[in-house]
Amino acid sequence: MSVAEDRAAPARADLRFAVIGAGMSGILAAIRLEEAGFRNVEIFERESKLGGTWRDNTYPGLSCDVPSHVYRYRFAPNPDWSYRFSPGPEIWEYLNRVAHDYGIARRVRYDTEIARAEWDDGVWKVTPKGGETEIFDIVITATGVLRDPVYPDIPGLEDFEGPMFHSARWDHSHDWRGKRVGLIGTGSTAIQITSAIAKEVGKLSLFQRTPQWVVPVENPEITEREREALRKDPKRMDDLYEFLADRFQNTFARAVVGDKEELDKVARACEEHLATVKDPELRRKLTPDYQVACKRLIMSDTFYREVQRDTVELVTEKIERIEKNGVRTADGRLHELDMLVCATGFEAHKFMRPMEVVGRGGHTLEEEWSEANRAYRSVAVPDFPNFFMMVGPNSPIGNFSLIMISEMQFDFIMQLVDRIASGEAREVEPTREATNRFNKAIQDAMVNTVWVAGCSSWYLDKNGNPAMWPWDFERFEREMQAPDLKDFRLVA
Known part of the structure; x- marks a missing residue:
């Protein structure tokens, strides 16, 4: 080769x-x-x-x-x-x-x-x-x-008696289905995890320090027919590569380095997507107070749907400490958990x-x-x-x-x-x-x-x-x- x-x-x-x-x-x-x-x-x-x-x-x-x-x-x-x-x-x-x-x-x-x-x-x-x-x-x-991985600097992190691990060191020996899961962080990793597990957990407590802008990007399955066409004609893959590269480079990539028109398009998409959150209080909690794309932009068309489930609670109170059976927030409340995941970056x-x-x-x-x-x-x-x-x-x-x-x-x-x-x-x-x-x-x-x-x-x-x-x-x-x-x- x-x-x-x-x-x-x-x-x-x-x-x-x-x-x-x-x-x-x-x-x-x-x-x-x-x-x-x-x-x-x-x-x-x-x-x-x-x-x-x-x-x-x-x-x-x-x-x-x-x-x-x-x-x-x-x-x-x-x-x-x-x-x-x-x-x-x-x-x-x-x-x-x-x-x-x-x-x-x-x-x-x-x-x-x-x-x-x-x-x-x-x-x-x-x-x-x-x-x-x-x-x-x-x-x-x-x-x-x-x-x-970076673990959060929170008192008592090692005191938690259930499974506790970083998202980049996921412990698959512990099943989260039907369990009370705590997830610290709301970056792209936490949002992907939320979208994947919300429907099957007993309860998901999503601890948010800073809300994120989320742009609705669909992720459709590529059909077998489409894949077979690419196998038969490699040039189609090259053409697709060039097309996607051009789209990527001339839209969002330009937006973050000073193209106001493109940035405004991204901002409108994020704002319209946020408006799909029905509960006004939850929508308020999910609304960032900074410019779109200042942080790494989150791409998901499923997160807002999943975070509105009855099994999910968005917690915005500051975490005070970790205890043996859960997370204690600054309002004095103990969020009892079976499993704790730190999606806190690198x-x-x-x-x-x-x-x-x-x-x-x-x-x-x-x-x-x-x-x-x-x-x-x-x-x-x-x-x-x-x-x-x-x-x-x-x-x-x-x-x-x-x-x-x-x-x-x-x-x-x-x-x-x-x-x-x-x-x-x-x-x-x-x-x-x-x-x-x-x-x-x-x-x-x-x-x-x-x-x-x-x-x-x-x-x-x-x-x-x-x-x-x-x-x-x-x-x-x-x-x-x-x-x-x-x-x-x-x-x-």
Whole structure:
């Protein structure tokens, strides 16, 4: 199987690559490196299976909020998606199948967490936790964004005597059907869970800190007839990919970065959808006080229907503490529960941490990022030669297909790798001047985006600044087409 255009074998096919992470981006990197003729590619994965967030998240109702036929590798179209927005298990199966088809799965070193990577004497010394140090020429991190769960800082959380777990660590040994379930959080995960379990629980207590804007997006089943047509004519899948990508990029994606007309359309859709909640008090509780899309927009045409069931209670009183048999709210009421689920998000700005990365002259990435996570075009950092990131700082994770983003970033990275493989350079890194210039442009452009409208969200870094891509998709495509070598330090 081939994913790359015909190209001459690299002059230095012996280059040693460490790919850190075997989720969506790591699988992509490993496949593309092998297709380019590199054979010394080691893939390190801290867990016992590949798949990243689609491996970790198995909660009821899990699905992607990007259309199925654009959430896939361009080189591996899939005619068999069952819904417009794929269920999580299908995405994991897809990633797993692609990794096996391309011979990557058997080459992953599972249960191997990288503790340290140090640039020393022109090479990267990579040390797994509890393992031996190994030598690599190039390091590519593909550690993802939504991987380390955050539990709520609520007194008594460990005192609860029933099953208690994070949504990203769903414990399937406990059946929620007919039970009194507490669900902390009202982000996209909690809303998907609510839609999936509301009709079968004994009671669902949904603890809401902040209401969310919900846009009504239907998720129809893709019929067998439609799937068969795609199997028979692969070009239809390519056409569908292009159509969906264009729709995605030129509607919502434009809305969040300053297109007022598109944002107004989204706002009207959300407001009209909210109006379908019949009870005025419940509707009031579900009404946000911030601009549409300031937080990650929730896509669901079922949540408002399910939250109005008699078996569901939306609790807006602040949680005071967790007790052995339930949740005590600030009004003194004890919400008795059989099971407690924390749908409270992830540490979205950790990147490859806690891995220690040491660059030229002993300069650490922790020192480099002491004030904020900053990179050149999201993929590289000055003073860290031959070190590249997929889905690094300010990648457009909030408004595009992440697989599409990773493919473009990898193409950009490969053009820099080619400089090393051809013998033109031994070391490649962005200059500090170019990196500062790029990040200054990001800061200046961010004022036009919806993310500075005043709400709190996981899009914001520790300083309260949006860690996002502030421009449209066309700008990202241009940025990723080719490196400007004037912005790089190349050492021959």
